[in-house]
Each structure stands twice: as C-alpha cells, then as structure tokens.
Amino acid sequence: xxxxxxxxxxxxxxxxxxxxxxxxxxxxxVIVPMLGIGAQQTTLHINMTARASADTTPPAARxxxxxxxxxxxTRTTIGDAHVLIDYGRxxxxxxxxxxxxxxxxxxxxxxxxxxxxxVTDKDLVIGGxxxxxxxYTLYTxxxxxxWQLIINKQTGQWGTVYNQAQDFARIPMQVAxxxxxxxxxxxxxxxxxxxxxxxxxxxxxxxxxxxxxxxx
Numbered sequence: 001x002x003x004x005x006x007x008x009x010x011x012x013x014x015x016x017x018x019x020x021x022x023x024x025x026x027x028x029x030v031i032v033p034m035l036g037i038g039a040q041q042t043t044l045h046i047n048m049t050a051r052a053s054a055d056t057t058p059p060a061a062r063x064x065x066x067x068x069x070x071x072x073x074t075r076t077t078i079g080d081a082h083v084l085i086d087y088g089r090x091x092x093x094x095x096x097x098x099x100x101x102x103x104x105x106x107x108x109x110x111x112x113x114x115x116x117x118x119v120t121d122k123d124l125v126i127g128g129x130x131x132x133x134x135x136y137t138l139y140t141x142x143x144x145x146x147w148q149l150i151i152n153k154q155t156g157q158w159g160t161v162y163n164q165a166q167d168f169a170r171i172p173m174q175v176a177x178x179x180x181x182x183x184x185x186x187x188x189x190x191x192x193x194x195x196x197x198x199x200x201x202x203x204x205x206x207x208x209x210x211x212x213x214x215x216x
Contacts, residue, residue: 068112069113072088076189081120082121083189085118092182098199103142108140111187115156115158116138117136117138126208129171131151136151140204146175147173147175150170153168176205178202180201182199193209
C-alpha cells in the first residue's frame with residue numbers, strides 16, 4: 001500500500017539546508033537542499049510517496065523474538081539444604097561444542113550471558129569440599145579427559161568476568177559420554193546425589209551432599 005503525504009515547508013533565506021520529518025511516513029527522512037530559490041521567503045508544497053511497511057501489526061502486539069539462551073533455574077533439596085542454580089541455557093544449533101564453541105583448558109562461564117549462580121542455605125559438601133552456606137558463581141574448566149568445577153566467591157558479574165583470586169575451590173568432576181546429544185545445555189540434580197552438567201554428548205557431574213554440621 002502507498003500513502004501520499006502533502007507537506008508544507010517554509011524556507012527563510014540564510015537558514016541553509018532543512019530537514020523534513022513527515023510524521024505519516026514514520027522513519028522516512030528527506031533532505032531538502034533548497035538550491036535555486038530566491039532571496040524572498042518561499043513556501044513549498046511537496047508531495048511525497050513512500051511504501052508502507054508490509055507488517056501492519058502494532059509493535060506491542062507482535063510476538064517477541066525467542067531468546068537464544070533463555071535463563072533457567074534448577075532447585076533441589078538435599079537433606080535440609082535448599083539449593084538453587086540460576087544459569088543461561090545456550091543451544092547446540094549444529095555446532096561443535098566442547099573443543100569448539102567451548103575451548104578445552106579454558107575457564108568457561110558454564111552457560112551463557114550473566115554468570116551462573118549457586119545459592120545454598122546450608123553448608124554443602126561438593127566433591128569432598130565443604131562449601132559454606134551462601135551465594136557463589138560456578139565456572140568450569142573443561143578438558144578432553146577431565147573437568148573441574150570452579151566455585152568462585154565473586155557474584156553478580158557477567159559470565160565472562162572471571163577473577164581467579166576469588167576462587168573458593170576447584171573440584172574434579174566425573175565425565176561421561178551420552179548416547180543421545182542434548183540440544184540445550186542443562187544443569188540438573190536427577191536424584192543420584194550428583195549435580196550433572198549436560199550438553200551435546202558430554203555429561204560432567206560431581207557429588208553434592210549436605211554437610212554433617214547442617215544435618216538435623
């Protein structure tokens with residue numbers, strides 16, 4: 001559909017080039033050089049034609065674009081401890097993940113976007129290391145044959161911001177291969193007493209239990 005808009009523009013000598021913003025045409029911007037016009041004040045009648053957008057749906061009514069790495073939370077109860085993990089979930093999208101998108105032997109944010117957060121209201125024992133109640137950031141160090149879970153005391157940062165001086169502990173993880181690839185990265189407690197990080201055909205896990213002092 002085409003719309004024709006008639007706009008009245010008044011030129012005052014010495015004012016130089018003028019910009020015309022026809023409201024009915026939305027984002028269309030027309031530059032009028034005003035060359036060859038005499039020294040007297042002049043009024044121009046300009047007819048402008050523009051193609052309207054094919055999508056006439058109001059912006060507020062349009063469906064939002066899906067997030068490539070949506071935020072998710074994993075919650076579980078271990079003994080009397082309430083544990084929460086907040087993380088971004090990137091998708092495989094036909095990419096080589098570990099050793100490709102996620103390099104080996106480099107600290108990984110363990111998810112996407114903002115840093116991955118662990119919150120526990122009781123002391124935990126993760127892979128043999130006692131972790132006091134509190135809020136932490138989780139990173140990992142993926143390798144071809146071995147992984148480490150990094151528990152870091154800095155919180156609230158973007159996922160790529162990593163300060164090794166803030167590490168609380170680095171804990172070895174057990175790595176296994178999955179027969180069926182996982183499309184979207186997940187961090188889950190499936191009920192086997194372990195935290196599992198699964199993506200593509202990799203399953204890295206570590207045992208998690210409530211500390212003795214926290215048991216009722």
